[in-house]
Every structure is written in C-alpha cells, then in structure tokens.
Amino acid sequence: xxxxxxxxxxxxxxxxxxxxxxxxxxxxxxxxxxxxxxxxxxxxxxxxxxxxxxxxxxxxxxxxxxxxxxxxxxxxxxxxxxxxxxxxxxxxxxxxxxxxxxxxxxxxxxxxxxxxxxxxxxxxxxxxxxxxxxxxxxxxxxxxxxxxxxxxxxxxxxxxxxxxxxxxxxxxxxxxxxxxxxxxxxxxxxxxxxxxxxxxxxxxxxxxxxxxxxxxxxxxxxxxxxxxxxxxxxxxxxxxxxxxxxxxxxxxxxxxxxxxxxxxxxxxxxxxxxxxxxxxxxxxxxxxxxxxxxxxxxxxxxxxxxxxxxxxxxxxxxxxxxxxxxxxxxxxxxxxxxxxxxxxxxxxxxxxxxxxxxxxxxxxxxxxxxxxxxxxxxxxxxxxxxxxxxxxxxxxxxxxxxxxxxxxxxxxxxxxxxxxxxxxxxxxxxxxxxxxxxxxxxxxxxxxxxxxxxxxxxxxxxxxxxxxxxxxxxxxxxxxx
Numbered sequence: 001x002x003x004x005x006x007x008x009x010x011x012x013x014x015x016x017x018x019x020x021x022x023x024x025x026x027x028x029x030x031x032x033x034x035x036x037x038x039x040x041x042x043x044x045x046x047x048x049x050x051x052x053x054x055x056x057x058x059x060x061x062x063x064x065x066x067x068x069x070x071x072x073x074x075x076x077x078x079x080x081x082x083x084x085x086x087x088x089x090x091x092x093x094x095x096x097x098x099x100x101x102x103x104x105x106x107x108x109x110x111x112x113x114x115x116x117x118x119x120x121x122x123x124x125x126x127x128x129x130x131x132x133x134x135x136x137x138x139x140x141x142x143x144x145x146x147x148x149x150x151x152x153x154x155x156x157x158x159x160x161x162x163x164x165x166x167x168x169x170x171x172x173x174x175x176x177x178x179x180x181x182x183x184x185x186x187x188x189x190x191x192x193x194x195x196x197x198x199x200x201x202x203x204x205x206x207x208x209x210x211x212x213x214x215x216x217x218x219x220x221x222x223x224x225x226x227x228x229x230x231x232x233x234x235x236x237x238x239x240x241x242x243x244x245x246x247x248x249x250x251x252x253x254x255x256x257x258x259x260x261x262x263x264x265x266x267x268x269x270x271x272x273x274x275x276x277x278x279x280x281x282x283x284x285x286x287x288x289x290x291x292x293x294x295x296x297x298x299x300x301x302x303x304x305x306x307x308x309x310x311x312x313x314x315x316x317x318x319x320x321x322x323x324x325x326x327x328x329x330x331x332x333x334x335x336x337x338x339x340x341x342x343x344x345x346x347x348x349x350x351x352x353x354x355x356x357x358x359x360x361x362x363x364x365x366x367x368x369x370x371x372x373x374x375x376x377x378x379x380x381x382x383x384x385x386x387x388x389x390x391x392x393x394x395x396x397x398x399x400x401x402x403x404x405x406x407x408x409x410x411x412x413x414x415x416x417x418x419x420x421x422x423x424x425x426x427x428x429x430x431x432x433x434x435x436x437x438x439x440x441x442x443x444x445x446x447x448x449x450x451x452x453x454x455x456x457x458x459x460x461x462x463x464x465x466x467x468x469x470x471x472x473x474x475x476x477x478x479x480x481x
Contacts, residue, residue: 065481070133071116072481079108079447079474084146085185086196086453088468095249098188106145108474113138131161141203151180151203166218176208184237186248191465193453194382194410195427197252201376204254205236221269228262233376241292255288255296257374265307274310279321281305287374287381295339295417297374297381299329303349315357322350325372339380339417347372347383347414361394372414380415402433413457424457425466443478 065072085101094100116135120126135157143149153176160171180203187196209232216225235254240247261283267275281303289296307321325347329338352368367388375382390404406429415421431449438444448471455466 067121068117068119069481070118071114071135073114073478074480075110075112075114075476075478077108077110077112077474077476079110079472081106081108081143081470081472083468083470084143084149085187086199086451086468086470087187087192088453089187089189089191089465093191093462093465094188098249101185101187102468104146106143106149109142109144110476111140128164129162131159133157133159148181148183148185149200149203151178151205153178168216168218169214171211171213173209173211176206178202178204178206178208180205182237184240184252184254186252187250188248189465190250191462192250193427193455193466193468194412194423194425195408195451195453196468198376198410201235201252201254206254207234207236208232223267223269223275225265225267226262227264229260231259233257239290241290243292253290253378254376255290255378257285257287257376259283259285259373261301261303263303265305267309271310274308274312277305277307277309277321279303279305279307279323285374287378289336290378293379294335294337295379296336297329297338297340297379297415299327299338299381301328301372302326305349317355319353320351322348322352325349327372339415339421341416342414345414363392365390365392375412380412380417380421383409383411383414385409385411398437400435402431402435404431405429406431409456422457422460423466424455426454426456428452428454441480443480445476445478447474447476448472 082105083103084106085104087101087103089100089102091100091102114135114137116133116137119132119134120129123129123132135155137155137157139153139155141151141153156175158171158173160169162169182205184204185197185200209230211230212227213229214225214227216223234256237254239253239255240251242251242253261281263279263281265277265279267277269275282301283303284298284300286298287296303323303325305321305323307319309319311317327345327347329340329343330336331343332338349371350368351370352366354366356364358364365388368386370383370385372381373384385408387407388404389406390402392400392402394400406427408427408429410423410425412421412423429449429451431447433445433447435443435445450472451468451470453466453468453470455463457463457466460466
C-alpha cells in the first residue's frame, strides 16, 4: 500500500491511531530515544499463535475448522521506527546542498492476512504423503512519514514431503514479490553502514525465491541424500550511472544476483537419532554487471562439508555443517574484471541450527551461518556472517515472552577496489516481544527492538559515519480462525 500524499495517521486510520496511542502511553520513553531494529519489516516482532484460553471450548464447538485448512488469520500492527534509513551521518559530513538521512522516523502500519492449506486430507488416506501445502501471506506496509518506503510484499510458500519405505523426499519453495519503489535511496557522499542499504533494499520492487530439494535413502546405519538449493534476487529498481551529474550523490544501485548448488550428503548413524555426515556441493554465484563498470564477482565453487545432525540427548536437537569453500572467479577479459587479487581463494562455509527444550515452558534456539556471497550493491564479494539466539518462555497458557539477539557481519576486504573494499560493518540487534492470547482466536503482542550499526574497519576517516542506531516499538493484534 503506497501513500499518494502525506496524510496524518490521525486522519487516515482511526483504528491504527487507537493502537498507536496505546503504544505511546505504554512506552513513552522508547519512542523518543535514538536507535535501530530488525530488517525487512522493522516494526514487526515475532508473533505467536494465540494459545487456547479457558473460554475457547465453546467457540471451537460452534465451528470446526476443516482439516485441510491449516491457517486463516489476519494481523494488524502499528509501530514507530525512529531511523527508517538506518543512517547515523551528521549533516556536517554530507556534500553541500544534500540532506542527511539520519534519524528520519515514521509511524508504520502493517496489515498481514494469511491463508494456508494442506491438500493431504483432501486426497484421502495416502500413507506415502505427509504434506502438500500452499500458503499466501502478504504484508501491506505503509510508512506514513516516509512514503517512499511503503510497499506490499506478496509472500507465497509451497511444501511437499513424503516417504515410501526407505526412500523419502522433501521440497520447499518460498517466493516473494515486493511491490515497492523502483528508485533506490541515496546516502549523500556514500556515507553509510553496509547493513543500512541491505535492510532498505528489501523494500524496493523485486522478486525473491528460495528453494530446497532433497531425497534420502536409508539403510540400517547409513543414508545417502542428494540435495539442491536456490537463492534468487531479481531487482526491479532503476540503475543510474554514478558518474552522471544527474545521479544523486550516494545513490544505491541494486543488481540481480543468485546462488544455485547441488550435491549430496553421506550419513552414518552413530546413535539411533544422531548421525554424522560428509557432504559435497558444486555451485555457482551470479552477480549482474553494471553497464558502466567492468567489475562483477560471479564465480563457481565447490564445498566439502562435515556435519552432525539429529538428537544429541533428550530436548537437544542439532544440525551442523561446515568446511572449506574452493572458489573460482570468472577470468578477466576486455569486458569483465573480477575485483579480487586471488581468483582461486579457499574460504569457509558453515551453518548451524540448535534447539534446546529446557523445560516444558522454555525453548532456546541458536542459528549461525558464514559464507562468501556477492554484494547487493555490485562489484566486490563479501563474507557474510550471522549469529542468532532466541529464548521463549511461557508463563501460562495465555502469556509468553520472546527475547532475542542477533549479530550480522559484512566483510568486503577480499576485494581490491580501494575504498569500496575497505569496509567491515556489523549490526547488533536486541529484541523483546510479549504475547497475550485472549482466547484461541484473538491475541496481541507488544514488541521492541534496537539496532546498533558499527564500523569494524581500521584507519577510516570519520569512521562514525558508518555507525547508526535505531529503535522500533510496535503493538499488534492477531485474529485467527
């Protein structure tokens, strides 16, 4: 949902205004502080499905949801983001005649319907088929005070899972079409933290697709698992030559990029529910080359991965893989140059997911990933790191609390393009969300998150221009069938 003109939230949306007023009354200091928050949809904190309350039995008896309908719900959220562009650059650092994006805030309204179905119950008794699901969950997002950032994200997902004897298969696809601005933001003087533009990029018009496919055959102790994966970004934003006088200073060009790979894992079951694995992947990363620049970082790679997966003990599940990444960048030609000194580097790939059920009311989750990927803004590659930890505590059947922390790293120093390669940026994120379920169908949550963007590169003049802070507070309601 885009705003054609700037309209006061008080006049535009009475319901959102009531939610916003309640939010301001409950957290008067949070909306005034400087800070930062999450990524694609800043005001949204993780929302839980309403727990079954004492008065839900009568409502459930009045209407029985069909077995094939997994989810039919709608959420509404009002929040305040005090630094929409994640900029911490003071006006004194930007070129004459330009205006800094520092601490430009906005009220944000989000409406999120969702429908999800599983076709298995409609097919009758099919022992070999466990899931055949489809879902559609758009987000209609309006930034009332920064209308260029309003957008609609159409999210669709599909999953297929089944098994026949010792053979099993699993396929997942997550598709997103973002109907947003076709113009990138401009950070005057190109003064910004890498995570600023990466976050803001996700509001621009684009197509994203992420898919995974795996097959597995089990023996008593061994298994073999062929697998394939895709990450796809098709950006629809305008590409402007920075050398032209008409291009705004610091304009962000976003290029197409993707990663596709295939391979297999060989596993050995050291315990009935725990296995060690040896894997191999062959893949390709593509980065679009700008018409005015010879540089881009497309490459082929091979990975050898050691892993462990399964249940270590009661309540503790792990999935770990890591190993060397053997990279081969495209050769230099008269029309293309890979902006790296070493065209055949050996880097590292690693990912992990650990879940611990501490008690019947406490869940702890840790996620981790490190890998070499192509930049969202063109030319040099970067080493992408992410560490996530979250804790969920249920006080009772109605009230729960989520606490989380995240560290994001973007290291561009493997490139050789001078100032473009002298960049190593971090984003530190803290988040908390309180959930309350009035009954099985109606719930509410109150969320807060803070981002702290920091420069980690030495010998940078005015290094504070790569730092930022952002805070987001939000209040949401969820209704589900």
